[in-house]
Amino acid sequence: MLLLKLAFRNILRNRRRSLLTLLSMSGGYFLLATMISMSEGSYSHMINLFTQDHTGHVQIHYSDYLTRPSLNKTINNVDELVNNISGYPHVKSVTSRVYAPSLAYGKNKTFPAQVIGIDPKREAATTLLELKVKQGQWLSNGMSESGYFPALIGVSLATNLNLGLGDELILISQGIDGSIANDIFIITGIVGTADSYERNNVYLSLGAIKQFLAMHDQAHEVVIALDHQSRAMPFADALKLPQNLNAAPWQKIEESFYKSMQVDKKGNYISLGVIMFLVSIGVLNTVLMGTMERTREFGVLKAIGTRPKMVFMLIIMESFILALASCIVGMLLAFAPIYYLTYIGLVMPEPIDMGGVEFQIMLGEFSAFVLLVPAITVIGSTLLVSLFPALKAAKTVPVSAMQAA
Structure with missing residues (x-):
């Protein structure tokens, strides 16, 4: 509890800098959440259109019918x-x-x-x-x-x-x-x-x-429609059929469409990674500045017997509290846009072709995945970039710190 009180005190001591850091991480969460919502929603919409068009989610054929009909x-x-x-x-x-x-x-x-x-x-x-x-x-x-x-x-x-x-x-x-x-x-x-x-x-x-x-x-073919496209692979694997029959999910039946979609997804993940990298640089700068400004304070703490582990945990806890608060703020900001994208969507002037499937409405997705992945990413990246300042503070030599101050 003492460590928690100290962390809150240090955050509130420089409120302007803490607020700017919180807004920066909240913006990162907001961008991540909306982009993941659009990405996952658009892909789900495309897959639904594709599988409902004619393929279904799982197909059953004679052993080599797909390769040699x-x-x-x-x-x-x-x-x-x-x-x-x-x-x-x-x-x-x-x-x-x-x-x-x-x-x-x-x-x-x-x-x-x-x-x-x-x-x-x-x-x-x-x-x-x-x-x-x-x-x-x-x-x-x-x-x-x-x-x-x-x-x-x-x-x-x-x-x-x-x-x-x-x-x-x-x-x-x-x-x-x-x-x-x-x-x-x-x-x-x-x-x-x-x-x-x-x-x-x-x-x-x-x-x-x-x-x-x-x-x-x-x-020649049995087509199965499931309640959700994500169940296709496990359902096909678990389906028990006579020895001469094979069950294949839509990912295998329309492999070119699936691969093109996966490549596009990887491109989106790179964009998301760049956003988080920029946010993390700002967080690192803030935490590092805060640590250097308190060099004498850490020297005093070490001089009165505070263990290096406690100093390390103090810096990490400050970063964690800021990251958690930013996720809450970012979630509140992102809630309305994600809700709008999920249930109304964006109508594009021209249809987009993805693997032979055209779609004109970009829909979002409102799910635990969309809300939790940005939170885990923001908190994880914040704690990661806080390791170096925390280690630096933990290794502070009391005499040198107080002389430098």
Whole structure:
């Protein structure tokens, strides 16, 4: 308690300098907190857009399907697998997909297309595909009134084939049994934009594509959406699957996007480090000046029997109190901006592209991580730069100190 009283007395003895130091560290906390909030919030927003777009958080495939896709590399008994995974903790939705390269024919033109079979209800709960229908209506199970299965077609493919709503689309592919697959479908919706993932895709219901490709209870991909993207890696690692199946998190499925995001994050951390370095230099200067001004005082303390450890702890405690107070002030200052960034965000005049994902609203993040990391950084850097002045004060020789004064 005596040490604490002395530390408070020394801080309040030169109030102007202590106030300037406190404001400097509070500014550092404020900048760190707002920048980390923007950084983490923007990355989380991008990841959510990316995973909800079409990848999901975790995907299941046949062992080497991702590296060497093939029509015959299927997940068998897929309905049972989907139902089992749906009951796992943290799972929001699960859906299965079938992929088949195809030749699309419309009126007098042909064009290559990727045909994707989906469960309309499960797909709508897992991704944003339903919201991307620009014309017509969302895909339905069963046949249309004309007796053909309905199809969603990408906007670029529709333009290339000169097709619109209600037109017939002919697809030619290879069945899973090696036979020629061909059938007529009715376009009931046009999906995506000219720059989106869906632009050259054709979407059929699972019932339609399984009949088209002569498949049974099979799929090429199972997509899992979790309650938070951070659970993807541990969930994929913990998922128990048959020996020939692999679970991969979105970080592995879209590795280029993940790596580009990590590089950008490292750049932000360097900027944050520069800010804290500048703040730490100011703190070091203040603590060092305060220590040198009290050389005679430390000499007297040592002369009356104060141990070097106590002198060292006195300087460290003064720095800690200033750092803690600055974090409290900085937190109060940063609370309103972080709240605004988290729930309203900043609308940019032009969208930013990150790994193929465009986003126009920069959102912040309000979390314990955003508030605690700057506090730990400010307090830690303050104590670090205070070590040298504290050691210098602890090694003070009473006679020399009093003679120098």
